[in-house]
Amino acid sequence: MPIETIIFYAFSSVLVLSALAVITVRNPVYAALFLVLCFFTSAAIWLLLEVEFLAIVLVLVYVGAVMVLFLFVVMMLDINVEPLKEGFARYLPVGLLVALAMLVEMLAVLGIKRFGPESFPAPPPHPAGYSNTRELGELLYTEYVYPFEIAAVILLVAIIAAIALTLRRRPETRYQDPGRQVQVRKEDRLRVVSMEAEKR
Amino acid sequence: MFELSELNALLPEILVLTLTCVILLVDLYGSEQRRGLIHLLSIATLVFAAIATLRIHEPGQTVESEILLNGTLVRDQMGDVLKLFVYLVMGLVFVYSKGYLRDRNLFKGEFFVLCLFGMLGMMVMISAANMLTLYLGLELLALSTYALVALDRDNRLASESAMKYFVLGALASGMLLYGMSMIYGATGSLDLSEIAEGVRGASGDNLVLAFGLTFIVVGLAFKFGAVPFHMWVPDVYHGSPTAVTLFIGSAPKLAAFALAIRLLDDGLGGLHGFWQSMLILLAVASLAIGNIVAIAQTNIKRMLAYSTISHVGFIFLGLLAGTQEGYEAAMFYAIVYAMMAAGAFGVVILLSRAGFEAEDLDDYRGLNQRSPWFAFVMLMLMASLAGFPPFVGFFAKLQVVKAAVNADLVWLAVLSVVFAVIGAFYYLRVIKLMYMDEPTTDEPLRAPVDLGTVLSANGLAQLILGMFPGPLIAICAAAF
Numbered sequence: 001m002p003i004e005t006i007i008f009y010a011f012s013s014v015l016v017l018s019a020l021a022v023i024t025v026r027n028p029v030y031a032a033l034f035l036v037l038c039f040f041t042s043a044a045i046w047l048l049l050e051v052e053f054l055a056i057v058l059v060l061v062y063v064g065a066v067m068v069l070f071l072f073v074v075m076m077l078d079i080n081v082e083p084l085k086e087g088f089a090r091y092l093p094v095g096l097l098v099a100l101a102m103l104v105e106m107l108a109v110l111g112i113k114r115f116g117p118e119s120f121p122a123p124p125p126h127p128a129g130y131s132n133t134r135e136l137g138e139l140l141y142t143e144y145v146y147p148f149e150i151a152a153v154i155l156l157v158a159i160i161a162a163i164a165l166t167l168r169r170r171p172e173t174r175y176q177d178p179g180r181q182v183q184v185r186k187e188d189r190l191r192v193v194s195m196e197a198e199k200r
Numbered sequence: 201m202f203e204l205s206e207l208n209a210l211l212p213e214i215l216v217l218t219l220t221c222v223i224l225l226v227d228l229y230g231s232e233q234r235r236g237l238i239h240l241l242s243i244a245t246l247v248f249a250a251i252a253t254l255r256i257h258e259p260g261q262t263v264e265s266e267i268l269l270n271g272t273l274v275r276d277q278m279g280d281v282l283k284l285f286v287y288l289v290m291g292l293v294f295v296y297s298k299g300y301l302r303d304r305n306l307f308k309g310e311f312f313v314l315c316l317f318g319m320l321g322m323m324v325m326i327s328a329a330n331m332l333t334l335y336l337g338l339e340l341l342a343l344s345t346y347a348l349v350a351l352d353r354d355n356r357l358a359s360e361s362a363m364k365y366f367v368l369g370a371l372a373s374g375m376l377l378y379g380m381s382m383i384y385g386a387t388g389s390l391d392l393s394e395i396a397e398g399v400r401g402a403s404g405d406n407l408v409l410a411f412g413l414t415f416i417v418v419g420l421a422f423k424f425g426a427v428p429f430h431m432w433v434p435d436v437y438h439g440s441p442t443a444v445t446l447f448i449g450s451a452p453k454l455a456a457f458a459l460a461i462r463l464l465d466d467g468l469g470g471l472h473g474f475w476q477s478m479l480i481l482l483a484v485a486s487l488a489i490g491n492i493v494a495i496a497q498t499n500i501k502r503m504l505a506y507s508t509i510s511h512v513g514f515i516f517l518g519l520l521a522g523t524q525e526g527y528e529a530a531m532f533y534a535i536v537y538a539m540m541a542a543g544a545f546g547v548v549i550l551l552s553r554a555g556f557e558a559e560d561l562d563d564y565r566g567l568n569q570r571s572p573w574f575a576f577v578m579l580m581l582m583a584s585l586a587g588f589p590p591f592v593g594f595f596a597k598l599q600v601v602k603a604a605v606n607a608d609l610v611w612l613a614v615l616s617v618v619f620a621v622i623g624a625f626y627y628l629r630v631i632k633l634m635y636m637d638e639p640t641t642d643e644p645l646r647a648p649v650d651l652g653t654v655l656s657a658n659g660l661a662q663l664i665l666g667m668f669p670g671p672l673i674a675i676c677a678a679a680f
Contacts (some may be wrong), residue, residue, distance in 0.1 A: 109411045161344070
């Protein structure tokens with residue numbers, strides 16, 4: 001067995017097991033951490049496919065940014081998972097039945113023979129000096145420039161929508177303005193009142 | 201690589217994007233009182249886009265279909281015609297919604313910017329030659345509409361329907377994407393023209409193609425709002441501010457039609473036998489549920505939502521014929537429907553005031569005594585939606601039914617006519633309420649000049665186009 005195959009199987013089994021753990025562990029923080037493991041192992045598998053750039057982007061973006069945000073939200077919200085699990089046992093048989101039926105149907109239609117390794121042979125290895133990043137950049141800015149630009153517009157819409165839906169100016173909220181705080185002078189805050197001494 | 205001159209065909213999209221960004225910036229620096237400027241700029245954007253789309257046209261000549269930018273963009277007659285009608289309908293949306301938005305403190309730049317981005321998404325969908333572009337255009341439209349529905353954020357009903365719309369819309373997009381990935385797996389390409397060739401080349405074993413096709417049809421039906429994937433339509437129409445309902449209920453239908461044509465005809469035309477039976481099921485269910493459930497509605501927005509569902513059934517009737525005649529009829533229907541729906545929601549907006557939504561059917565009682573002219577405009581719109589001659593809705597129905605008959609689907613044609621007759625009841629009820637009942641309020645109806653004029657033109661267009669349907673039919677015929 002070549003070394004790549006061994007590495008592939010090792011990483012895939014870790015991937016499948018951690019994916020299972022994401023949906024089975026009770027603690028949401030653990031689930032998020034298992035998802036991090038999932039992304040990491042997927043990145044390793046992508047490296048086997050010689051897509052170095054995408055593998056690194058997966059780690060940087062998903063593990064580095066998205067999952068950290070995720071963990072923040074999970075820790076801040078303190079989700080009570082008990083109500084979510086209500087009726088789990090009641091719906092389990094029906095759910096399993098539907099899932100099983102769908103699985104059998106999909107296997108019957110798609111099967112292994114149509115999407116097996118025979119129908120998709122491995123691509124020839126790249127020549128030395130082949131740059132993944134360069135190829136990707138060239139494709140994005142030439143062949144796929146139109147979809148690429150539309151994707152950029154979609155992100156712009158997401159920004160506008162998020163701001164339009166969440167930004168509120170509340171006149172009643174009290175906040176500090178450091179600029180005005182440091183400019184404050186004694187006269188603004190302190191009032192010297194001369195009072196007559198009271199007689200006993 | 202691509203030639204720089206190919207960007208020429210993209211001019212309308214580039215123009216809309218640039219001007220929308222300009223509007224975004226102007227809105228940032230403009231004061232509250234300058235919002236009227238934003239409104240004018242938005243309408244100007246539509247005019248410029250129309251000029252850019254018309255620019256290459258020689259009068260009386262059709263555009264040769266050409267695929268550009270490495271197979272991601274197609275410029276053809278159908279796309280240009282649909283885009284022009286999208287601009288027209290968006291113009292109606294902007295004119296009608298002005299006063300409504302102002303009264304509800306929603307007259308903000310975001311409404312116009314999101315509407316224009318949604319329109320950009322429609323334009324991308326209409327002229328997509330590749331599944332990637334098609335999907336991105338769809339998402340651009342969908343994301344803008346989700347945000348628009350929730351724009352009135354202190355309104356609980358609007359937030360709830362936005363949530364529903366978002367979840368179901370995401371599910372539909374997922375279905376569509378899954379179907380697309382299966383088609384890609386079977387044909388090895390995202391280009392619709394190459395997919396068409398792959399489908400023709402697939403001999404016998406096209407189970408994977410049919411599997412992918414099923415998911416694509418489900419996704420399409422969700423986006424159209426066809427039964428049994430219609431559950432979001434009444435809730436979203438009801439929950440959104442009427443100005444947003446006006447937007448969702450009109451122009452996107454044209455884009456959905458283009459989506460169906462691009463996917464089912466341009467890409468998967470070779471599988472017509474498979475998708476015809478699926479569309480027949482969807483059409484029959486939509487006609488039945490749409491027309492019958494609409495009778496039970498007391499809220500006019502919900503009633504119009506169910507009416508949309510039944511009209512989608514008619515559009516499918518033309519599509520499923522799979523003939524050139526059928527596509528022409530479906531396109532005619534989609535264009536006419538978008539204009540009728542815009543007019544109907546325009547009347548709902550006209551009757552609404554600050555702090556009052558004319559949503560109940562009872563609010564239309566005795567409209568004739570309050571304003572005979574606008575009662576007549578509503579009469580024309582309702583009669584056209586119901587499909588009475590001499591209004592244009594009649595010709596739309598006639599054409600799709602004719603296409604179905606010519607495709608040897610006589611039983612389906614008969615069934616659709618029966619349901620159209622059942623459906624006529626709830627349109628007639630609105631007319632009866634307006635003309636035969638006593639008004640609940642004797643407050644005279646005050647119509648702003650711009651809204652009143654355009655709405656009158658919209659209503660009269662139903663009559664005029666109904667008497668002279670020739671030009672519009674010719675335009676649709678030239679598109680295929």
